[in-house]
Amino acid sequence: MDAIGVLMVCPMSPYLEQELESRFKLFRFWNFPQKKEFLKVNSSSIRAVVGTAIAGADADLIESLPSLEIVANFSVGLDKVDLVKCKDKGIRVTNTPDVLTEDVADLAIGLILMTLRRVCECDRYVRSGLWKKGDFKLTTKFSGKSVGIIGLGRIGLAIAKRAEAFGCPISYYSRSQKLDSKYKYFPSVIELASNCAILVVACPLTDETHHIINRKVIDALGPKGVLINIGRGPHVDEPELVSALIEGRLGGAGLDVFEHEPEVPEQLFGLDNVVLTPHVASATVETRKAMADLVIGNLEAHFSKKPLLTPVV
Amino acid sequence: MASEAQSSAPDNLPLVLIHRIPPFELSFKSWLPTRFRLLDPLDPSFSSPQTQSLVSSVRLLLCLGPSPLTSDILDRFPSVQCVVGSSAGLDHVDLATCCRRGITVTNAGDAFSADAADFAVALLIDVLRRVSAGDRFIRAGSWPAKGQYPLGSKLGGKRVGIIGLGSIGSMIAKRLEPFGCIIAYNSRRKKPNVSFPHYENVMDLATNSDALILCCALTNETHHMINKDVMTALGKEGVIINVGRGALIDEKELVRFLVKGDIGGAGLDVYEEEPEVPRELFELDNVVLSPHRAVATPEAFVALQEVVIANIEAFFANKPLPSQIELE
Numbered sequence: 244m245d246a247i248g249v250l251m252v253c254p255m256s257p258y259l260e261q262e263l264e265s266r267f268k269l270f271r272f273w274n275f276p277q278k279k280e281f282l283k284v285n286s287s288s289i290r291a292v293v294g295t296a297i298a299g300a301d302a303d304l305i306e307s308l309p310s311l312e313i314v315a316n317f318s319v320g321l322d323k324v325d326l327v328k329c330k331d332k333g334i335r336v337t338n339t340p341d342v343l344t345e346d347v348a349d350l351a352i353g354l355i356l357m358t359l360r361r362v363c364e365c366d367r368y369v370r371s372g373l374w375k376k377g378d379f380k381l382t383t384k385f386s387g388k389s390v391g392i393i394g395l396g397r398i399g400l401a402i403a404k405r406a407e408a409f410g411c412p413i414s415y416y417s418r419s420q421k422l423d424s425k426y427k428y429f430p431s432v433i434e435l436a437s438n439c440a441i442l443v444v445a446c447p448l449t450d451e452t453h454h455i456i457n458r459k460v461i462d463a464l465g466p467k468g469v470l471i472n473i474g475r476g477p478h479v480d481e482p483e484l485v486s487a488l489i490e491g492r493l494g495g496a497g498l499d500v501f502e503h504e505p506e507v508p509e510q511l512f513g514l515d516n517v518v519l520t521p522h523v524a525s526a527t528v529e530t531r532k533a534m535a536d537l538v539i540g541n542l543e544a545h546f547s548k549k550p551l552l553t554p555v556v
Numbered sequence: 557m558a559s560e561a562q563s564s565a566p567d568n569l570p571l572v573l574i575h576r577i578p579p580f581e582l583s584f585k586s587w588l589p590t591r592f593r594l595l596d597p598l599d600p601s602f603s604s605p606q607t608q609s610l611v612s613s614v615r616l617l618l619c620l621g622p623s624p625l626t627s628d629i630l631d632r633f634p635s636v637q638c639v640v641g642s643s644a645g646l647d648h649v650d651l652a653t654c655c656r657r658g659i660t661v662t663n664a665g666d667a668f669s670a671d672a673a674d675f676a677v678a679l680l681i682d683v684l685r686r687v688s689a690g691d692r693f694i695r696a697g698s699w700p701a702k703g704q705y706p707l708g709s710k711l712g713g714k715r716v717g718i719i720g721l722g723s724i725g726s727m728i729a730k731r732l733e734p735f736g737c738i739i740a741y742n743s744r745r746k747k748p749n750v751s752f753p754h755y756e757n758v759m760d761l762a763t764n765s766d767a768l769i770l771c772c773a774l775t776n777e778t779h780h781m782i783n784k785d786v787m788t789a790l791g792k793e794g795v796i797i798n799v800g801r802g803a804l805i806d807e808k809e810l811v812r813f814l815v816k817g818d819i820g821g822a823g824l825d826v827y828e829e830e831p832e833v834p835r836e837l838f839e840l841d842n843v844v845l846s847p848h849r850a851v852a853t854p855e856a857f858v859a860l861q862e863v864v865i866a867n868i869e870a871f872f873a874n875k876p877l878p879s880q881i882e883l884e
Contacts, residue, residue: 254704345712349735353681360853362678362846363691369845370838374831384853386670405734409674505699512695520690521705527685529710 244546248288250308253298255317259535263293266539282307291315291542296475296522297504299323305334315541317534319343319398319525321555322448322475329556336556337541341397342533343525347445348401350524351473354497355390355406355441357518358469359383364515386410391439393432393455394446394474395421402443414439417446432456436463441471448475456480461487469495473524476502485510488517499524569593570872571610573633576620584620587861592868616640616871618864619649627653638877640867642860644668644724644851645801646881647774655883662867665879666723667859668851673727675850676769676799679823680716680732682844683795684709684767689841709793709820712736717765719758719781720772720800721747728769740764743772758782762789767797774801782806787813793820799850802827811836814843825850 249267251260263269270289275281290310292300296318302325305311313335314324321338329336357363361382368379390406392399392415403413403426414427416435421428429435432455436442442464446452456470456479464470470493472479481502487493488511495516501507504522511517525534540552574584574596588594595614601607616638619625627650630636639654641663654661682688685708693705714737718725721741729739729752739752742761746754755761758781762768768790772778782796782805790796796819798805807828813819814837821842827833830848837843866878 345736346710349681349711350685350687352735353678353685353687356674356678357682357687360675360678360849362675362682362844363688365846365849366688366844369833369847374833374847379847379849379852381852381854381857382849384671384855385674405731408731408734410670505703507694507699509697512697518687518691519694520687521694521699523685523690523705523708526705527708527710529713531707 244543246288247290247546248285248310249291249293249542250289251293252300252304253295255293255295256531256535258532259293259317259538262535262539263542267291267542286310291545293317293538293542294323296320296323300329301325302328305329305332313337313542313545315538315545317538320447320475322477326556334556335545335551335554337538337551337553338555339534339537340553342537343530344397344401346527346530347398347473347524348405350499350520351398351402351443351445351471352405352409354471354473354499354518354520355443355469356385358471358495358497358516359385359388359441361515363518388440389414389438391415391429391435391442392426393417393435393442393444394452395424395426396445396447398473399443399445402445411441418451432460433463436460436468439464440467441469443471444474444478446474446478448477453477454480456484458483458487461493464493466491467494469493469497471497473499476500476504481508488514570868571595571614571616572868573611573614573617573636574598574620575617575623575625575629577623584618587865588618589865616868618642618868622648625649630654630657630659638662638871640864640871642864644672645773647801647803651883660871660877661881661883662863662877662879663881664860665863667863668856669723669727671853671856672724672771672799672850673731675825675846676724676728676771676797676823677731679797679799679825679844679846680767680769680795681711683797683821683823683842684711684714686841688844692841713738714766715740715764717742717755717761717768718752719743719761719768719770719804721750721752722771722773724771724799725769726750728771758786759789762786762794765790766793767795769797770800770804772800772804774803779803780806782810784809784813787819790819792818795819795821795823797823799825802830807834814840 244266247267249263250270250272252272286308287310289308290312292314294300294316300314305328311334315337319338319340386409388411390411390413395415395417416429416432485508497518499520500522544551570592572592572594574594613635617636618640620642630653639659639661644664646663716737716739718741721743741752742755742758811834823844825846826848870877
């Protein structure tokens, strides 16, 4: 398979680069500042694209690669891949589900705990020497607080399972009620937000879920409520979130994703009731290796004409 | 019986001797019921002959927070039969003297357990997933400049050794199971009805763990139980979480191990010389530091007040005390 051209769109995993290089003809897109020139010379030999949650395969890239057969993405969410275009052109698309579910759920619980118990602020308090001047304030208990989950897919369920061990009542919103679920269903995000203390975004980003967290939802969650986003930045109307946090209309937020990554609104940097992480929900050594193995497995299956491991299109 | 003397007549209210260090006030007067008569040595009227005559017969002492209760102090109150504590750990109380005098002692019971367990889990996730360091990375504006942030470590599959499987330790185990952590524990005795593997000694537990969580009582036996040998056994990738007491760990050794990279990381809520924290730790990204706040939520303090009042009432009613601790 070493004649097959594989285009990696941005750096994502040194291990994956190494494994792809040993099997295919690997092009590192970020090493070519002159994208148009590069594509003119190499487009016909590129039969696969490997993208991430931050950069995938948009319509322009797909159009410029006439030999493209498969997009094997190094992420579970495919909002950076033009799925409609892929379908039209018969291009296969795979993602990396399941292997990252646990890590994402773990970080969601971590962000809840750290936002309520102010762990980052505690750490800053100690490191800046303030403890010697007086005790740190009281914080908010997590165990027993009501948790509302938007999107009860694999990740949403894994979050629910963990939160249950903290004695938290669970409710959820999704497009349709899950009949086999024991958790309480709300038919709208507003109703869910009005009835929970902690709201977690865990659904895929689509046209319908873009800005699913808007001003009305934030106000329904209220000044004691906490928003957790481990989905995608554009799930949240970010300027509305920032102003609600600054004005105290929302109690706090734990955010792993942002609308314009790697840019994060600077107004958040001065707030103690937010916890910010640089899109690391699936970023563990163990999981990134499992994701890379899945990308390689999908590519090998495709080029040896076997069934794909995790096909989406 | 003494209860004869405790009729509801205002002058005969049950006597509660308050023991506190000046800064630790806990606004106790606002929540202790008026059906007890409080005797506070920090009150100017305490030395009056009238109050002193009451002190000579007081049977119950309420110890607020971590106020040291030494044998000297206890000797001043020979009639005390019960010490009601208001913390989970009672390393500030001279328990040997209590034992010798037959004084019953109570602690905070379960009031703080859920919060302490939550905080231990938070510290573990924080250290393994590098959350606080990630937050610093973003606030410093480093994300656009540096791009990729170093990978963390997965919770699932990690072997977590819990030292002290009491109320807090059990709640930590319960919370970590759905994360896919493999739980084992060390305690003085193997617990009946607990299926997690029990290790007789901490060395063996450390050898077989990826992370150790300390939530046992500080006693002469557990002082510096986490020493050089235990940290060596835990290994270069190992993580230590402490929500117990600072002196459970040989802190100088811990700092040395962390600075040299001989253990993987630490999440610490308690220290040997609070509020002093070793400055060498301030530079490390694999360490999360918290100012002894694992149990500090309003909910926990309300629960604590209920436990304290329940113990006082049970004592004066000659009923079993809800959170009496075992003295050895």
